[in-house]
Amino acid sequence: MDVAAAILNNVTEAVTPEEVDALAAAPEGSRAYVGYEPSGVLHAGHMLTATKLIELQSVGFEVLVLLADVHAFLNNKGTMEEIQSTAQQMQSQFLAYGLDSSATEFVLGSSFQLERGYTMDLHRLAVETSLPRAHRSMAEIAGETDATVSQAIYPLMQALDIVHLDIDLAIGGTEQRKVHMLARDVLPRLGYDAPTCLHTPLISDLSTGVGKVSSSTGVTLSMDDSTDAIAEKITAAYCPPTAAPPPTEAGEARGHPILELFEYHVFPGWMPWRSTDRRSTVARCASRRTTRSRRRWTMGACTLQMRRPRWRRTWMR
Amino acid sequence: MDVAAAILNNVTEAVTPEEVDALAAAPEGSRAYVGYEPSGVLHAGHMLTATKLIELQSVGFEVLVLLADVHAFLNNKGTMEEIQSTAQQMQSQFLAYGLDSSATEFVLGSSFQLERGYTMDLHRLAVETSLPRAHRSMAEIAGETDATVSQAIYPLMQALDIVHLDIDLAIGGTEQRKVHMLARDVLPRLGYDAPTCLHTPLISDLSTGVGKVSSSTGVTLSMDDSTDAIAEKITAAYCPPTAAPPPTEAGEARGHPILELFEYHVFPGWMPWRSTDRRSTVARCASRRTTRSRRRWTMGACTLQMRRPRWRRTWMR
Numbered sequence: 001m002d003v004a005a006a007i008l009n010n011v012t013e014a015v016t017p018e019e020v021d022a023l024a025a026a027p028e029g030s031r032a033y034v035g036y037e038p039s040g041v042l043h044a045g046h047m048l049t050a051t052k053l054i055e056l057q058s059v060g061f062e063v064l065v066l067l068a069d070v071h072a073f074l075n076n077k078g079t080m081e082e083i084q085s086t087a088q089q090m091q092s093q094f095l096a097y098g099l100d101s102s103a104t105e106f107v108l109g110s111s112f113q114l115e116r117g118y119t120m121d122l123h124r125l126a127v128e129t130s131l132p133r134a135h136r137s138m139a140e141i142a143g144e145t146d147a148t149v150s151q152a153i154y155p156l157m158q159a160l161d162i163v164h165l166d167i168d169l170a171i172g173g174t175e176q177r178k179v180h181m182l183a184r185d186v187l188p189r190l191g192y193d194a195p196t197c198l199h200t201p202l203i204s205d206l207s208t209g210v211g212k213v214s215s216s217t218g219v220t221l222s223m224d225d226s227t228d229a230i231a232e233k234i235t236a237a238y239c240p241p242t243a244a245p246p247p248t249e250a251g252e253a254r255g256h257p258i259l260e261l262f263e264y265h266v267f268p269g270w271m272p273w274r275s276t277d278r279r280s281t282v283a284r285c286a287s288r289r290t291t292r293s294r295r296r297w298t299m300g301a302c303t304l305q306m307r308r309p310r311w312r313r314t315w316m317r
Numbered sequence: 318m319d320v321a322a323a324i325l326n327n328v329t330e331a332v333t334p335e336e337v338d339a340l341a342a343a344p345e346g347s348r349a350y351v352g353y354e355p356s357g358v359l360h361a362g363h364m365l366t367a368t369k370l371i372e373l374q375s376v377g378f379e380v381l382v383l384l385a386d387v388h389a390f391l392n393n394k395g396t397m398e399e400i401q402s403t404a405q406q407m408q409s410q411f412l413a414y415g416l417d418s419s420a421t422e423f424v425l426g427s428s429f430q431l432e433r434g435y436t437m438d439l440h441r442l443a444v445e446t447s448l449p450r451a452h453r454s455m456a457e458i459a460g461e462t463d464a465t466v467s468q469a470i471y472p473l474m475q476a477l478d479i480v481h482l483d484i485d486l487a488i489g490g491t492e493q494r495k496v497h498m499l500a501r502d503v504l505p506r507l508g509y510d511a512p513t514c515l516h517t518p519l520i521s522d523l524s525t526g527v528g529k530v531s532s533s534t535g536v537t538l539s540m541d542d543s544t545d546a547i548a549e550k551i552t553a554a555y556c557p558p559t560a561a562p563p564p565t566e567a568g569e570a571r572g573h574p575i576l577e578l579f580e581y582h583v584f585p586g587w588m589p590w591r592s593t594d595r596r597s598t599v600a601r602c603a604s605r606r607t608t609r610s611r612r613r614w615t616m617g618a619c620t621l622q623m624r625r626p627r628w629r630r631t632w633m634r
Contacts, residue, residue, distance in 0.1 A: 076444055080437075116431040120397075126467035127393055134466045135448065149451045149469045150443035156466060 003027050003059045010048065010264055012174050012201050015184065019196040023169060027060040032169040035066035035109075035161060038087035039077050042097060043222040045213045048200040048264055049171050054098050056169070063104050064165055065094055070109040071157060074150035075142055084108065093223050107165065113157060118164055121190065125156040128189045129182065137182045140175035140212075159183030162195040174199045175212060201264055204255030209238040209245055213257065221261075234258070320344050320376045327365065327581055329491050329518050332501065336513040340486055345377040349486040352383035352426075352478060355404035356394045359414060360539040362530045365517040365581055366488050371415050373486070380421050381482055382411055387426040388474060391467035392459060401425065410540050424482065430474060435481055438507065442473040445506045446499065454499045457492035457529075476500030479512040491516045492529060518581055521572030526555040526562055530574065538578075551575070 004024035007014070014020045023030050034049040042050070053063045067087035073080055091106045112118060134152040142151050158179050162170050170180060177199050184194040202212040206219040213220045219233055237258055238245075245254040321341035324331070331337045340347050351366040359367070370380045384404035390397055408423045429435060451469040459468050475496050479487050487497060494516050501511040519529040523536040530537045536550055554575055555562075562571040 070440060074440055074444060110437075114433040114436045119431045119436045120427075123387060123391055123467060123470070126470055127391060127465055129466045131448065131452065131464040131466055131469060147448040148444055149446045149448055149473060150440060152448060152466045152469055153440070153443055 006055050006059045007169075007198065009055060010052065010200060010268060011198050013177070013197075013199040015180065015197040015199075020169075020198070023196060027056075030061050030168040031064060031166060032056045032061045032171060033064040033066055033162075033165060033167045034171045035068040035071065035158060036090065037072035037075060037077060038067050038069060038083050038090050039072055040086065041222040041224050042090060042093040043213070043220040044203050044261065044265070045173070045220060047097070048203070049173060050094060050097055050099065051265075051268070052171055052198065052200055053104075054100075057100050057103055061169070063099065064167065065091070065099070065104060065106050066109060066161060066165065067091060067106060068109045068161075070113045071154055074154045074157075076148075076150070080110070084110075097223065109157075109161070112164055113161070118160060121160050121163070122153070122156055124190050125159060125186055126153075128186045129156060133182060137178035139178070141179070155179040155182055156186075159187055159195075163187060163192045167195060169198060170195045171198045171200065173202050173212070175202060201260065202255075203260045203264065204238075204257040206233060206237045206257045208248075209240075209254035209257055210248060210252045234261075323372050323376045324486075324515065326372060327369065327517060327585060328515050330494065330514075330516040332497065332514040332516075337486075337515070340513060341376075344373075347378050347485040348381060348483060349373045349378045349488060350381040350383055350479075350482060350484045351488045352385045352388065352475065353407065354389035354392060354394060355384050355386060355400050355407050356389055357403065358539040358541050359407060359410040360530070360537040361520050361578065361582065362490070362537060364414070365520070366490060367411060367414055367416065368582075368585070369488055369515065369517055370421075371417075374417050374420055378486070380416065381484065382408070382416070382421060382423050383426060383478060383482065384408060384423060385426045385478075387430045388471055391471045391474075393465075393467070397427070401427075414540070426474075426478070429481055430478070435477060438477050438480070439470070439473055441507050442476060442503055443470075445503045446473060450499060454495035456495070458496070472496040472499055473503075476504055476512075480504060480509045485513065486515060487512045488515045488517065490519050490529070492519060518577065519572075520577045520581070521555075521574040523550060523554045523574045525565075526557075526571035526574060527565060527569045551578075 004021055007020055007024055007027075008017075032053065034053060036046060036049075053065070057063050067090060069080060069083045069087055072078070072083045072086075077083060078086075087108060094104070094106075095101050131152055134155050135147055137155045138147075138151045141154070155178075158176075159182060161167070162183060170183070172180065177197075180195070180197040180199070184197070188194050205211050205213055206221070208218070211218075219237075221230055221233060225233070238254075238256075239258040240256065243256060243259055245256055247253050321338055324337055324341055324344075325334075349370065351370060353363060353366075370382070374380050384407060386397060386400045386404055389395070389400045389403075394400060395403075404425060411421070411423075412418050448469055451472055452464055454472045455464075455468045458471070472495075475493075476499060478484075479500060487500070489497065494514075497512070497514040497516070501514070505511050522528050522530055523538070525535070528535075536554075538547055538550060542550070555571075555573075556575040557573065560573060560576055562573055564570050
């Protein structure tokens with residue numbers, strides 16, 4: 001198996017490709033992680049990074065899932081008790097999704113992020129990081145809420161997690177990019193290595209195509225949706241007959257959530273095409289159909305993927 | 318002794334006077350504190366709050382001096398090792414200045430500020446506090462450096478110190494006012510009491526009268542200055558023949574450091590006048606003299622105060 005290709009599959013960016021090549025040369029025992037705010041049921045927004053972890057397990061990586069309870073608290077997602085209860089549920093959901101229970105380490109943020117050494121490192125990073133930079137790095141994570149001090153602490157803790165969990169490869173959606181670049185800049189000032197990072201694509205908001213799919217705003221496809229509920233959401237989704245939707249009248253960029261679901265979730269275990277070929281092919285298919293028949297087809301394919309995750313069985317062998 | 322008058326002597330503001338009255342009614346066992354960044358030798362800028370602690374000891378308060386090593390670190394004053402070494406020296410200097418060694422608790426910030434419960438409280442406050450508010454509250458403490466995340470954490474830790482050290486009366490120079498008002502606003506949101514606060518006046522910069530005297534910028538009168546060095550600094554000080562110096566050409570407000578030294582350091586143990594009468598009397602004296610003779614008089618009086626702190630002996634009896 002081409003390890004570097006498996007690492008880079010369905011990835012929008014590797015920072016840096018050379019560092020990924022070095023990891024690919026000796027993947028056994030390398031540690032990869034994703035941090036998730038335990039904010040609800042696993043949904044389509046989580047799945048790309050979770051799928052990436054499964055891919056990495058298949059090529060020998062040790063995989064760690066950070067159930068980032070303190071981060072969720074800092075991002076105003078509830079009380080610690082509520083968040084920790086959600087974290088327990090999410091751990092089960094990740095295993096149900098296909099992570100290998102014997103080879104996945106689940107770590108609750110509060111189990112190490114409140115220790116003396118960690119807190120002192122947090123203060124060290126805080127001295128090294130300007131407020132505007134920390135604030136900017138959170139723009140796509142925290143949304144349009146009023147900025148609080150917690151949102152300046154948040155990205156610094158993400159940087160420190162990579163060090164304190166002894167991670168070789170940090171993975172996140174592209175909304176994590178600025179935080180990871182901040183980590184690469186500031187960690188070396190404390191004598192730590194700059195982390196190697198992978199960024200996965202985002203699925204656009206299902207209703208509008210504007211922004212990313214999220215459980216806190218808009219519609220998402222979650223792991224406890226029924227087949228009927230998924231069918232209904234997909235049928236109602238924003239799905240223009242073009243692979244490159246025009247921006248909104250207000251000038252906001254739009255993605256194509258249905259094509260993205262096919263590109264990143266359905267096809268990877270279904271068709272042998274290379275990632276760069278997929279979107280144009282799907283777009284051609286979609287544009288040749290009527291809206292009504294395309295919607296049925298879309299719905300049918302997604303339902304199939306939810307029922308029969310063939311790629312998962314392949315990877316888990 | 319009028320306890321309320323002792324508490325309020327040489328104070329620019331009590332928040333609130335009613336809360337101070339309540340403390341004055343039963344001062345025994347009430348806990349008062351000042352936090353100091355261990356940033357050098359004790360100087361005229363520290364002495365007003367230290368004098369206030371001595372006054373409070375004399376009316377029955379328990380007194381705590383926080384040697385705020387973590388705060389100094391967050392304010393970029395050196396490595397923790399350097400800061401902690403300075404903290405040890407400052408403890409000796411506070412005792413030499415007149416604090417009662419048997420009745421003063423010295424606490425190093427890092428002895429409790431890195432504990433799990435404290436850090437979790439810090440995160441709670443960080444969720445409740447907007448970045449602009451935290452930043453504004455630090456304007457007079459951090460100076461004109463580029464804002465770092467550490468400067469947003471700093472005031473929140475000051476607020477928490479008051480709670481975690483079980484303080485009834487928080488004391489600081491007026492540059493601490495915004496931080497204390499922030500603490501009064503946000504601590505109740507975590508279920509803690511709003512602290513009662515006293516603010517002491519600042520001594521203006523000796524060379525220019527602009528801004529406060531500080532060991533990190535400009536000239537100060539420090540505890541290890543020789544009598545000759547103090548004479549030299551006082552002789553060279555900004556000392557216009559008016560109690561109300563005009564602003565600079567750039568519009569910056571100016572104080573009168575020499576009159577302030579008399580008002581707050583020399584006269585309290587020397588003349589029985591009430592605080593409000595002192596400044597105008599000194600100003601009248603000063604304005605009647607030539608620059609040359611006034612300078613000699615100023616120098617002599619300050620040297621006398623340094624050599625023979627009569628008020629201290631009175632208070633310590």
